[in-house]
Amino acid sequence: MAMTAFLAIWWGTLFLAAFSVAFMVLLVIRRRLLERRVAAEEARVAELRPLIFRCLDNPDTIDEIVNELKPSDLRLMGPLVRSLINSVSGNAREILIELLKRSGVVEDDIKRLRTGTPDQRLQAAMTLAFFDSEEVVEALDSALDDSNIEVRIAAANVLLKINKPVDLGRILDWFQHHKGGFPRSLRNLFCTLVRYDSSAFLPHLDTVPAPALTALIYALGHTQDFSILPKLMRIGVNHASTDVRAETMRALGLIGHPAATPAISLGLANDSWEVRAQAAIAAGRIGLPRLLGTLAELLEDSEWWVRFRAAEAIGKMGDEGAQTLLDRSLGDSDGAKMARLALNQLGGN
Amino acid sequence: MLPLETFLAWGADAALVLGVIIFGNGVLQNLVYVLQLALSFRALRRRGIPPDTLTAWWRLNEQTMPISLLVPAFGEEETIVESVRSMLALHYPEFEVIVINDGSKDRTLEVLIETYELESIDRAFNESVSHKGIKAVYGSDRHPKLIVIDKDNGGKADALNAGINLARAPLFCVVDADSLLEADSLLRAVQPFLIEPDDVVAVGGSIRLANGSTIRSGRVASIGLPSNMLALFQVVEYLRAFLIARLAWSEMDALMLVSGAFGIFRRSIAIAVGGFSHGTVGEDMEIIVKIHRHLREHNINYGIRYVPDPVCWTEAPESLAVLRRQRTRWQRGALETFFKHIRMLGNPRYGLAGTVGYVYVFSSDVIGPVLEAMGYFLMPLFWYLGILSWEFFLAYMALTFVFGVFISVCSMALEEMELRRMLKPADLVVLTGVAILENFGYRQLNNLWRIQGWWQFLRGTKEWGADAAQGLSATLSETPGNMIPRVVAEIGSGSCVDGYPNRAIHTENTVAVS
Numbered sequence: 001m002a003m004t005a006f007l008a009i010w011w012g013t014l015f016l017a018a019f020s021v022a023f024m025v026l027l028v029i030r031r032r033l034l035e036r037r038v039a040a041e042e043a044r045v046a047e048l049r050p051l052i053f054r055c056l057d058n059p060d061t062i063d064e065i066v067n068e069l070k071p072s073d074l075r076l077m078g079p080l081v082r083s084l085i086n087s088v089s090g091n092a093r094e095i096l097i098e099l100l101k102r103s104g105v106v107e108d109d110i111k112r113l114r115t116g117t118p119d120q121r122l123q124a125a126m127t128l129a130f131f132d133s134e135e136v137v138e139a140l141d142s143a144l145d146d147s148n149i150e151v152r153i154a155a156a157n158v159l160l161k162i163n164k165p166v167d168l169g170r171i172l173d174w175f176q177h178h179k180g181g182f183p184r185s186l187r188n189l190f191c192t193l194v195r196y197d198s199s200a201f202l203p204h205l206d207t208v209p210a211p212a213l214t215a216l217i218y219a220l221g222h223t224q225d226f227s228i229l230p231k232l233m234r235i236g237v238n239h240a241s242t243d244v245r246a247e248t249m250r251a252l253g254l255i256g257h258p259a260a261t262p263a264i265s266l267g268l269a270n271d272s273w274e275v276r277a278q279a280a281i282a283a284g285r286i287g288l289p290r291l292l293g294t295l296a297e298l299l300e301d302s303e304w305w306v307r308f309r310a311a312e313a314i315g316k317m318g319d320e321g322a323q324t325l326l327d328r329s330l331g332d333s334d335g336a337k338m339a340r341l342a343l344n345q346l347g348g349n
Numbered sequence: 350m351l352p353l354e355t356f357l358a359w360g361a362d363a364a365l366v367l368g369v370i371i372f373g374n375g376v377l378q379n380l381v382y383v384l385q386l387a388l389s390f391r392a393l394r395r396r397g398i399p400p401d402t403l404t405a406w407w408r409l410n411e412q413t414m415p416i417s418l419l420v421p422a423f424g425e426e427e428t429i430v431e432s433v434r435s436m437l438a439l440h441y442p443e444f445e446v447i448v449i450n451d452g453s454k455d456r457t458l459e460v461l462i463e464t465y466e467l468e469s470i471d472r473a474f475n476e477s478v479s480h481k482g483i484k485a486v487y488g489s490d491r492h493p494k495l496i497v498i499d500k501d502n503g504g505k506a507d508a509l510n511a512g513i514n515l516a517r518a519p520l521f522c523v524v525d526a527d528s529l530l531e532a533d534s535l536l537r538a539v540q541p542f543l544i545e546p547d548d549v550v551a552v553g554g555s556i557r558l559a560n561g562s563t564i565r566s567g568r569v570a571s572i573g574l575p576s577n578m579l580a581l582f583q584v585v586e587y588l589r590a591f592l593i594a595r596l597a598w599s600e601m602d603a604l605m606l607v608s609g610a611f612g613i614f615r616r617s618i619a620i621a622v623g624g625f626s627h628g629t630v631g632e633d634m635e636i637i638v639k640i641h642r643h644l645r646e647h648n649i650n651y652g653i654r655y656v657p658d659p660v661c662w663t664e665a666p667e668s669l670a671v672l673r674r675q676r677t678r679w680q681r682g683a684l685e686t687f688f689k690h691i692r693m694l695g696n697p698r699y700g701l702a703g704t705v706g707y708v709y710v711f712s713s714d715v716i717g718p719v720l721e722a723m724g725y726f727l728m729p730l731f732w733y734l735g736i737l738s739w740e741f742f743l744a745y746m747a748l749t750f751v752f753g754v755f756i757s758v759c760s761m762a763l764e765e766m767e768l769r770r771m772l773k774p775a776d777l778v779v780l781t782g783v784a785i786l787e788n789f790g791y792r793q794l795n796n797l798w799r800i801q802g803w804w805q806f807l808r809g810t811k812e813w814g815a816d817a818a819q820g821l822s823a824t825l826s827e828t829p830g831n832m833i834p835r836v837v838a839e840i841g842s843g844s845c846v847d848g849y850p851n852r853a854i855h856t857e858n859t860v861a862v863s
Contacts, residue, residue, distance in 0.1 A: 006740035013747035013755070020758035024781045027765045031774045086407075118395070126408070150544075184412040184543040211547065304475035311473075344471040 045076055052081060052099065059095045066102050078105045082127055097130050106131050110139045113155075118148045125154040132162040140164075149174065153185045157192065165196050168204060172212055182215045190219035198225045205231060210241040217244065221251030229255065233263035246274040253282025261288055268294045273303035280306065284313025289320055296324050299335030307334060311342035322346060364727070364736045371724040372741070375748040377712060382756045385597030386763075392600050393592075393657060393767040402440055402533040409536050412543045415443040416535055416613065417516035421508035422448055422526040426455040430464045432526055435567025437494055441535040445494050447512045448526075452502025465492050472496065472515060478624030480510040505609070506625035506632040513616060513624055522613045523633075525663065529559060529569055530611070534660035538613055541654035548652045550618040550640060553599075553607035554660035555591045557770075558584050560667070569662050574776045579672060581783045582791045583665040588780075589760040592657060592768075599655035603706030605641070607653070609633035611661035618644070618651075629689075631682020638690045641702040659770055673798050680802025681810065683714040718799035724749065725793065750788050757784035 051065050069077065078100070085096050100106060106128070113124040125143055128136050143155035144166060152174060156166045171189070175182065194201055201216055208216065217235070220228055229252070236248030249267045252260040260282070267279030268291065280298060283291045298310035314321045322343070329339040418436055422429055429448065436446045450458045461467060467487035481503035488496055500511050509523060520542060522535065531537070538554045560583075561575035575581055598604040607614075612633065619625075622639040625632045637653060644651045666672045687710055694711055696703040724745065732742040761780055764770070 006738070006744035009744040010740070010747045013751045017751045017754040017758070020755045020762065021781060021785070024758050024762055024765075024777070027762055028774045028777050028781075031765065031769075031777065035774070122408075123404070182546070184414075184546050188411050304477075308473055308475070338473065341471055341473040345473075 041076055044073065045080060048073065048076060048080060052084065052096075055099055056092055056095055059098070062095070062099055062102055065099070069103055074104055074108055077103050078108060078127070081105070082130075085130060101131065106133070106136065110135060113139050113143055113151075118151060121146060121148065121151045122154050125151055125158055129158040129161050137162070137164055144170065149183060150185060153183070153189050157189055160189075160192050160196065165193060168193060168200050172204060172208060175212060182211055187215050187218050190215055191222045194219040194223050198223045198228060202228065202231060205235065210239075210244050213239075213241075214243050214247045217247045217251050221247075221254035224255065226255070226257050226259070229257060229259055233260060236263045237266050242272045242274055245270065245272065246278045249275055249278035249282050253278070253285040256286050258286055258288060260286065261290060264288065265291055265294060268298060273301070273306050276301065276306045277303070277309045280309035280313045284309075284316040287317060289317050292317060292320060292324055296328055299328055299338055300333060304334075307338045311338045314339075315342045315346050361736050364731050364734075367723070368728060368731050368737050368741070368745075371720050371728065372745055372748070374712060374716065374720050375724070375745065378717070379748055379752050381709060381712075382593070382752070385593050386756065386759055388597040388600040389593045389657075389763060392596050393763060396657065402536075405533050405536045406440060409540070409543065410442050413442050413536070413539055414520055414542060414546075415445075415518035416441065416539065417512070417518040417521040417616075418444060418446045418524050419509055419512035419516065419521050420446060420448045420524050420526050421451055421505050421512070422453065422457050423451045423502070423505075423508075424453050424455050424457065425526045426453070426457045426460055428527050429457055430460055431567050432528075433461070433465070433495065436524070436530065437492060438532070438567075439530060439535055440533050441539075443518075444535060445496060445516075445518065447496045447498065447515055449498045449500060449508040449512045451500060451504070451508040458497070458499050461497050462487060465489050465495055465497075467495075467497055474515045477514055477620040478510040479627075480507045480514070480624075483511060486515065504627065506627050506629065509632075510624040513619055516616055519616055520613055521616050521619070523609060523611070524661070525610045527663070528556075528610050529564065529567060529662040531660050531662075532568065534611070535613075537658050538611070538656045538660050540656065541652070542613070542615075545652055545654075548650055549654055550615045550644070550651045551607050551637065551653045552613045553595060553604065553653075553655045554611040554613075555595075555655075555657050556587060556608055556610050556661050556663055557591075557659045558587055558665045559662040560584070560665055562662070572770065574779060575667075577667045579669065579791075580665055580667050581780070582787045583672075585757055585761070585780055585784045585787055587665075588764055589757050592763055593756070593760045595655045596657050598706060599653065601701055601705060602652065603701040603709075604653045604655055605637055605702065605706045605710060606634045607637050607655075610663050629682065629685050630678050631686050634682060635686045635689065638686055638693070638702075638707075641699060641706075642690055642693060645699045645702065658768065669794075673801070676795060676798040677802035677805055680714070680718070680799045681806045683710065684803065684806040687711065687715055714799075718796050718803060721749075721796050722800050725796075753788040753792065754785050757787065760784075 051068065055061055055065050081096050081100050085093055085100075088096065109124045109128050112120045113128065114121075116124060121143070125140065128140060137159070140155045140159050144152050144159075146152050146155065156171060159166055171186075171193075190201075198220065201220060204216060205213065213235075217232065220232065232248055232251060232255075236245055236252060239245050239248070245267070249264065252264060264279050264282050264286075267275050268283065270276050270279065276298065280295060283295060292314065295310045295314050298306055299314075301307050301310065311325065314324050317324075325339045325343050325346070329336050329343055418439075420432070420436065425432070433446060433448060448461060450461070467489045469485050470488040472486045472488070481501040484499045484501065486496065486498055496515065498511055498515060500508065513521060520539070522538075524530065534554065538552055541549045541552045558575070558580065559569055560577065560580040561573040562569050563571045563573060575584065595604060595606070609632065614636075618640055619636065622636065622643045624636075626635050626639070629635050640651075640653065666675055687707075690707075693699045693703040693707045695708055699707070728737065728742060728745050731737040732739060737745075758781055761777065761784060765777060
């Protein structure tokens, strides 16, 4: 019995090795065929390119050109025209979009969005941004339930671009059972969404878990909506999560309104060094000379990054800041060293 | 006194047990290879990679995180200007290039200062990790993305630690001074950080050999095959190691090595583990093991990922002497790291990194070379003496020689099916032949070097040897490269106190059978 097993290993291994080599031979043959196909496609693209430029010169020829297309041209037309669309604007862009529509590329993209590989679906979702039709919106809306999160996010982004914003609650539902962090592409989506309607974010700030809240606050930092300040200030001071408090300080700095001073002042005294450092950045970005004293004390903070950010912030506060750095630069303490470095940088600037 | 027959019977029993151990380790390793093959295939099918640089840019440029490229340099006078130029031209939204001149005895620093019009600057930095003294920091108004650190010689790990301290970005990328990066390498390699921003702490990139390729302006312009046989073996070896082993370990959350030639790390975690360890020849493997250990001991979720697309090109040694020094050094590095963190071995506290990754390191790198070498001598002897049956011996031969052909050819099939970055059909035929040939001679030679590495480790050898492969210096101008090899054992390379070889690639012994 044991002997049989050993022989099975011998023959089985020989078979696997022979099979792999045979398979490789097939792949080599496939490569040869692919190369021929690519060469043929390149030749066809060279024929299609002048047609497209003819169309740009004379939009009335679109139908004539579409009639000249073979069914196999569909796969070539999409990438070819799309590469041009990104390089032109105005009327030329409209003509190219019309050409894509009439040549059936949109239907092809919709099909790929539904049945392609994850990468094809992602690419299809992004290219559908050029078209605003009922079918496109319907396909993108379906893609919001795609199994791949990146496809969902891309579809939501495109819907936003064609003025069909997605409900924030629906996006947050995607992450109801999500354990890890939020993909960074989602932050970008929130940034676009928040410009569309920042008030839609406010109800969710009290209900979502910390990772989602961090992403929402990141987006809110990109608005100039001062009405959200009270709520942000409350979160920045009281929230249990260090990440959330630090992100809020960052957002307050980006919004740049001096009304945030009380929260930033409390942030400078926070137990977490990440929050203190972000609060110092915010103080410098807004320009809050009232906090100069507190920032000067942070030059002696136990954490290097807090000292560094405090010195940077002080340096941004004009003559008063420079004088503070000068006063603090004497001696051999960590704060004095940092003040001298900041002064050097000021001098360099 | 034992009767002679009893003694012989005991000897035969002992030989049988030894044969079974050697055979068993071979079976275990081959089963791991099959698992790796399946996992790699699945991962490659799933991956979402932008088809070209422009698409990658449009898709990712708004999400990226700033990266500091750390480029340790020792004696790179001939190549450093061109390397830095190609790095400054990378397609990535926000990055800085920090060259760390590690006490070079040639004009590495001077040519940088002259070419890039550098001036001494003050740059605030925290001494988060230890390193030898920094003599000066240089910057340039004309090249604001470039920082050059001039420091006392301390080895590669020491130089990287200085770079970590001066880096301002949340991520840093370790790059060998003579490596050639793909223009969109950072865009591609940073993706795991964008998809899992809270978890991913390190990402390794795929390294390919530039031997035989044409290099123009610091970029691989066209891929070719080397004419040197040793280089051809290494091409297959690197393909197998990076495309199958690394990817599979990454899928299993048990990746134990991010190559020192190209790896992106979260700066905060590198600082938390104390940066790169001094006095080791395998600092790149060691830091990954340290990260696993630190995060598991603190119950922190994390991920160490691998990007299969080629992002970095390097040159392989083409002479036996240089290759031998490289491989013995890698073996020492693996052993150093293994014994330094031996408490991880099979320890469930360290998750799959301890129970699978570290056990595999033990099987393939620690006992693997010894068992394989014993197998080459003892199995034929035991069969000749009638202790082992011929069927057993045949099965051993199949596992040792033939199975390697299957794994190597499959790695090329994967490359052709999923990446298709290689060559012409005729080159695929050549590499298929090389994949078969390497199992009969080259692999055994490699194992011999690994045994030598073991011996050097036992003797406490620390030096790098005057090795240093030829480097890409010869190919940075517009000339076809000409290089070479394939390896085994997941091994690390590291640094020497005086200087360090330009190559820090490690591959796995994916077909070694004991």
